[in-house]
Amino acid sequence: MAQKTRKRAKPSEIGVRDRLLDAADRLFYQEGVRAVGIDRVLAEADAAKASLYQHFGCKDQLVASYLERRTVDARANIDAYLADTPPSQRALKFFDWVVAWAESKDFRGCPLQHTVSELTDAAHPARAIAHGQREWFAERFREWTTAAGVKDPKATARALMVLFDGAVAGSEVDGPQRASDARWLAKKLLAG
Amino acid sequence: MAQKTRKRAKPSEIGVRDRLLDAADRLFYQEGVRAVGIDRVLAEADAAKASLYQHFGCKDQLVASYLERRTVDARANIDAYLADTPPSQRALKFFDWVVAWAESKDFRGCPLQHTVSELTDAAHPARAIAHGQREWFAERFREWTTAAGVKDPKATARALMVLFDGAVAGSEVDGPQRASDARWLAKKLLAG
């Protein structure tokens, strides 16, 4: 046993697992996890059915893995975006990131919100991912409001969470103006 | 032609159409419009398939009608809730209504947001309903902030819309605390 000699695709190529995740990401995010069937994912990924079930076991797990990768990427993305901003300014700067996201071509709201509202089974593996990411956001908001030196950092952090949710949900329906509106109020809140 | 002699069910009974709408409302809202099939609605309504297609033509139209009735009821509900509150206080009072909604047993987020995110076809009849209701909310927020005499009523109204969306979306995932958080910031905004 042992001696993992794993290594199939040449470094320049993308392995089947990643192709499946890429396809799932595009389709699930754009159209929803219930609207997109396995066959569409396979066609988009140019992969075989057996590969999907070999790597993920079932569709629910593919959905969870898609969400998981989304959250990992988002965290890295946000941390990088804020790296050059002094901690005391990060709370507000974060809303610049939100505005940019809402204005991006493929923006279609929050994948976590979508998935939670589509998959009502409380035991679905994707829900744990969503919950974890929510916690990460809450923690970051507390960090940023504390660093900002506002009067009530915890209440302010919770309010920023509401503004974030509202920015994303509102932008999905009404366009990116809602994200700017959220930033406007966030600035007011952090200044007062 | 003419002489509508319509009148089937006795006044004390509920007609099939309403039974279907009631069932659709419960199931679509609780589990999502894609997760619930026609047969589940029929069983819940204790109705025949032909009745559904006689009254609504297709599932998409049933979904639109369910949303339409939701919005009509919500408008009446909110207006009644605020009737005794002086116009200048209605913006804040509205967030009491939101908190109460988020705390209600069957709360599961915003039916408009859910439907828009599940039905990505821009031409879907349900989307027009959702859009109309958003406009109604925006208009009301402008009324209330104007009556409140705040400095920038339009910007404030847009910010309240964000808080509303954030309250509802956040409460769906994290619980009704998010609605209270939104109210907290709304109060701050309307006071300052």
Next chain:
DNA sequence: TTGACAATAGACCGATCTGTCTATATTGTC
């Protein structure tokens, strides 16, 4: 060369989906 492994292609299964259809029962009006 051989054997293990990862991947593809696609038939197949049973369940479920929306929607159509026929047949039958009930009711109010003439």
Next chain:
DNA sequence: GACAATATAGACAGATCGGTCTATTGTCAA
């Protein structure tokens, strides 16, 4: 009682769903 309208019950069709299975191909290591 006859008729039209409304409702029920449920078979049926065609598509799609998630998931299993077999057969085949290509590649690396021994």
